Amino acid sequence: MMLVTLMFFRKKASTPNQPATTPQPSNTWADLVFANIAESICVIAHDGSIRYANDAFARLVQETNDKLIGQPVWRFMYLTGPDSQPLTISKVAAAWSGEDAALLNGIYHFKGKVLDVAAHYVMSSDEHMILVIRDVSETEQARLDADEATKHLKIEQTKIQEIVAKDEAMLRSIGDAVIAIDKDAKLTFMNDSAEQLFAVDAAKLIGKPAVEVLHFYDEKGVLVPPDERMLLKALETGEPQGNEEEARSFYHLPNGTALALALKITPVRLKDTIIGAIGIYRDITHAREVDRMKTEFISLASHQLRTPLSAIKWFSEMLLSGDAGALNGDQSDFAKNISLSTDRMIQLVNSLLNISRLESGRIIIDPKPTNLKDLIQSVINDLHTLIEEKHHTLVVSVHDKLGEIPIDQRLIGQVYLHLLTNAVRYTPSNGEISIFVSANGDHIISQITDNGLGIPVTQQKKLFQKFFRAENAVKVETDGNGLGLYLVRAIVESSGGKVWYKSEEGKGSTFWFSLPKAGMKAQNGEVMLETDHT
Numbered sequence: 204m205m206l207v208t209l210m211f212f213r214k215k216a217s218t219p220n221q222p223a224t225t226p227q228p229s230n231t232w233a234d235l236v237f238a239n240i241a242e243s244i245c246v247i248a249h250d251g252s253i254r255y256a257n258d259a260f261a262r263l264v265q266e267t268n269d270k271l272i273g274q275p276v277w278r279f280m281y282l283t284g285p286d287s288q289p290l291t292i293s294k295v296a297a298a299w300s301g302e303d304a305a306l307l308n309g310i311y312h313f314k315g316k317v318l319d320v321a322a323h324y325v326m327s328s329d330e331h332m333i334l335v336i337r338d339v340s341e342t343e344q345a346r347l348d349a350d351e352a353t354k355h356l357k358i359e360q361t362k363i364q365e366i367v368a369k370d371e372a373m374l375r376s377i378g379d380a381v382i383a384i385d386k387d388a389k390l391t392f393m394n395d396s397a398e399q400l401f402a403v404d405a406a407k408l409i410g411k412p413a414v415e416v417l418h419f420y421d422e423k424g425v426l427v428p429p430d431e432r433m434l435l436k437a438l439e440t441g442e443p444q445g446n447e448e449e450a451r452s453f454y455h456l457p458n459g460t461a462l463a464l465a466l467k468i469t470p471v472r473l474k475d476t477i478i479g480a481i482g483i484y485r486d487i488t489h490a491r492e493v494d495r496m497k498t499e500f501i502s503l504a505s506h507q508l509r510t511p512l513s514a515i516k517w518f519s520e521m522l523l524s525g526d527a528g529a530l531n532g533d534q535s536d537f538a539k540n541i542s543l544s545t546d547r548m549i550q551l552v553n554s555l556l557n558i559s560r561l562e563s564g565r566i567i568i569d570p571k572p573t574n575l576k577d578l579i580q581s582v583i584n585d586l587h588t589l590i591e592e593k594h595h596t597l598v599v600s601v602h603d604k605l606g607e608i609p610i611d612q613r614l615i616g617q618v619y620l621h622l623l624t625n626a627v628r629y630t631p632s633n634g635e636i637s638i639f640v641s642a643n644g645d646h647i648i649s650q651i652t653d654n655g656l657g658i659p660v661t662q663q664k665k666l667f668q669k670f671f672r673a674e675n676a677v678k679v680e681t682d683g684n685g686l687g688l689y690l691v692r693a694i695v696e697s698s699g700g701k702v703w704y705k706s707e708e709g710k711g712s713t714f715w716f717s718l719p720k721a722g723m724k725a726q727n728g729e730v731m732l733e734t735d736h737t
């Protein structure tokens with residue numbers, strides 16, 4: 204580092220003989236103050252000699268006071284500016300000559316410290332320059348740290364902006380329609396697919412309340428009121444909303460076309476606060492149409508299969524009853540086999556037909572005040588041969604005060620029939636089966652329990668899928684097509700109830716289903732459920 208002297212030049216000619224008066228503060232209180240303050244103070248005569256220095260100054264230049272007095276200041280002190288340029292003689296000279304010591308004010312570096320220098324020109328009997336020096340190294344370091352932190356923040360900010368830009372580009376280009384709303388349900392984002400799907404110009408909608416600019420309707424064309432909109436529900440409850448399995452939301456295009464949409468709304472949380480929501484919409488109009496056609500096909504095919512099956516059944520019965528003459532042992536066995544297989548086939552066709560009817564929503568629902576005890580008894584009567592063959596004990600308990608519930612007996616009868624058939628079928632001989640019906644709040648709960656095979660825990664998640672049959676059941680029971688529980692769930696859920704179960708392999712199973720006490724709502728459908736008696 205370059206040594207620079209602080210040179211002080213006389214501005215006015217002073218009398219050479221006149222002894223230099225040193226403004227040594229003689230007052231004891233002043234001494235005390237100057238000795239103890241944190242600032243370094245140094246008084247310099249125009250020839251650069253130190254007239255006074257306080258303790259802080261002596262510590263700063265690492266000398267003792269007595270060695271400083273009378274010595275030229277440049278021996279102890281050299282300053283460089285923040286730009287590493289030394290304080291120049293010409294600048295010092297200018298300060299003296301202009302009687303403007305403030306020219307020297309500024310931030311300097313000295314022995315690894317950062318100093319804030321304030322210079323004062325004093326004209327008394329002689330000229331003096333008072334330097335008040337403050338060590339600002341810490342503040343300066345803090346400032347540098349802050350600068351560094353700001354720089355760092357800017358880099359992070361740029362990175363975040365890049366991520367946001369990438370995310371936005373991704374969201375923009377994905378096939379599903381995506382919108383985002385803020386905590387006030389105002390639209391903040393809409394991707395290209397959403398613009399296309401809703402046939403809108405996103406720029407005109409951003410900032411507006413989403414439920415006011417994007418209207419949804421139910422299947423019957425009735426506008427969904429704002430308080431039922433899933434976007435608002437997601438914001439209110441913090442729970443994801445959606446109807447991915449089945450479209451219940453319809454969007455009407457300007458040309459009147461109704462689009463069936465599968466949608467998923469996910470609330471966006473920042474720590475514990477919900478700051479908005481993301482909505483993803485998929486047009487499933489076509490998929491629904493294909494599904495409808497498939498259901499229609501199964502319905503038609505099943506229907507067509509029933510006539511020849513009935514004929515086979517009819518003729519095999521005729522053979523068995525000897526209408527075509529007496530059968531020998533083998534012939535009779537074969538005819539029985541034909542008859543039994545035909546029964547199974549008719550059951551399968553009926554189940555398929557029923558599923559397609561339920562799925563199409565064309566089913567007639569005809570609720571009639573029903574005593575559940577009687578309904579259950581009629582189901583038991585249908586199954587009594589099977590129950591007796593297996594020597595099962597059957598316990599039935601129906602809450603006395605249930606009264607009559609308006610339900611469709613054909614539909615709910617099928618639910619009891621399938622659950623009870625399963626209990627009987629999948630319980631080895633001499634088993635125990637119970638049916639309990641009780642009231643719970645505004646629902647009626649039916650419980651069917653057996654101590655039979657149970658369902659292996661690894662297969663339970665498939666229980667309500669079409670055609671599912673558990674391995675342990677298939678081994679001991681050939682009868683069954685895996686459609687019963689699917690039908691049970693479809694009927695119960697369309698009646699406003701739920702189905703659930705508990706099962707342990709080797710110990711038994713319990714199935715429960717609920718129905719609203721208020722009963723079922725009537726529906727003017729087109730078809731009825733097939734029962735095996737129809």
Ligand code: ADP
Pocket residue numbers: 621625626629630653655656657658666671672673674676677682683684685686687688689711712
């Ligand atoms: P299916 O009885 O005609 O096979 P379901 O849909 O009624 O068809 O039942 C599906 C499968 O679930 C059955 O094959 C059986 O493996 C299992 N299951 C249903 N109910 C019971 C039960 N009570 N005990 C044991 N397994 C059962």
